[in-house]
Ligand SMILES: Nc1ncnc2c1ncn2[C@@H]1O[C@H](COP(=O)(O)OP(=O)(O)OP(=O)(O)O)[C@@H](O)[C@H]1O
């Protein structure tokens with residue numbers, strides 16, 4: 001009798017652990033890396049909004065532009081036989097992609113945006129202009145690399161495979177950790193730390209925050225607006241290329257997907273309080289977790305936790321993954337309606 | 350010959366002239382008050398002297414040098430510092446960062462000057478790492494003054510430095526302004542608190558519809574029956 005009872009409890013505990021591993025595997029780990037990729041995009045959108053004062057609709061396609069050049073360099077290095085062993089070759093191609101993207105945004109600013117800045121055009125007009133540059137950027141990407149889905153990952157794919165995890169732990173559920181997920185997280189931590197160190201501790205970084213805070217007073221204090229604008233673009237190009245490449249390594253590179261990612265990126269920036277880069281960073285995770293939590297099918301999770309008699313037959317999915325953009329969109333609308341300055345305080349749109 | 354002067358300034362914001370033939374002068378170590386009703390063009394006259402406004406005619410000069418054609422940024426480099434009436438601090442930055450931004454063009458001795466400012470305004474030292482947006486109105490005005498002083502200006506223009514503060518804080522701020530004057534700075538200030546302003550000012554101008562209506566020493570203006578009747582409330 002007693003033995004049987006103990007046996008019963010033991011099985012229950014295993015079920016709970018299995019259920020937790022299930023969530024880790026399908027929600028936590030993917031949302032953490034997807035959130036980092038969104039965060040990198042949202043930070044530069046927020047920065048551009050704070051300093052140049054307009055919504056930069058080219059964001060998604062700038063990420064695709066930077067990623068494309070990183071891919072071209074990756075192919076070039078592969079053709080030369082250069083590789084990083086277990087790490088993806090793209091990591092050494094990123095700096096080259098960044099340089100070209102910086103060049104591209106600076107030329108774009110000189111040829112297009114500076115004209116409207118000089119004319120002191122209203123923010124809406126600049127946003128419209130950035131839709132124009134979005135189409136141009138899209139066209140460039142399609143002409144150079146085409147609209148197709150491409151994988152450019154090489155190296156060791158997994159850090160932890162589901163089977164290995166099952167053998168190690170004896171659990172039913174496997175936990176998979178892809179190397180791209182760990183790379184994403186590590187690179188994001190480094191990039192974001194350096195960026196916030198720059199913004200908060202260096203004279204140039206502080207002058208950018210001052211300019212974003214109060215442009216007129218910044219000018220009276222002798223802060224050079226040209227330099228501030230240029231550095232903003234450079235940071236945007238760096239973040240766009242890195243964020244885009246990490247996303248492409250983790251999933252795949254398809255220009256249209258990058259264009260679509262603009263919605264969650266803007267949602268993240270606005271949730272974080274647009275103009276507030278740190279809020280945007282957190283916003284990236286808010287959006288990624290919401291999206292994945294809401295589109296995940298919880299059936300298996302409840303099968304582990306509930307007694308057999310009341311186990312669910314439906315998928316228990318709040319929203320099909322086809323509609324994942326509806327999540328960002330809803331969050332966007334709700335934030336704009338009820339807290340337009342964002343959860344983490346930014347400028348009011 | 351005055352150290353800093355705007356002579357016969359005429360101009361506006363693109364439409365009708367807001368100031369016409371307006372003249373304001375100041376010497377080093379002197380406080381000059383600009384008084385007048387709301388909308389008289391007091392702020393506009395100050396902006397004109399800083400170059401934030403295109404003048405149709407008139408001349409602005411500092412230390413004998415004509416600076417009428419210089420941009421505001423270049424006038425700042427000539428030693429003129431300005432505290433605007435509104436939005437005169439970086440609200441999202443800390444007190445210390447505000448001061449640092451004031452000294453943006455300076456390469457060295459920044460810490461030294463910050464310490465001098467802290468001596469002048471002890472409360473800023475106490476709150477040095479606090480975000481300015483969280484300070485009281487009077488403390489903010491001190492940050493604004495401190496930021497403007499970071500360039501070690503020879504001319505300081507203050508647009509309503511005591512706006513919205515209590516009488517006690519106002520007296521404190523005036524004390525600070527007198528201390529700044531003793532460091533041989535030329536000070537022009539626009540004030541709504543006319544009596545108090547004239548009592549610390551060496552000279553004053555009363556502007557009405559953009560023109561000099563009265564001018565004289567602080568005492569003269571305080572005792573002028575017409576000025577008293579129309580601007581000082583009896
Ligand atoms: N940026 C601007 N563009 C157009 N008109 C302006 C601008 N700023 C001020 N004016 C106009 O110029 C006139 C004088 O304004 P100004 O701010 O110089 O007055 P003031 O004497 O400083 O008043 P107050 O005591 O209320 O501060 C007003 O009629 C105002 O409407």
Ligand SMILES: [Mg+2]
Nearest residue numbers: 391392434508
């Ligand atoms: Mg005024």
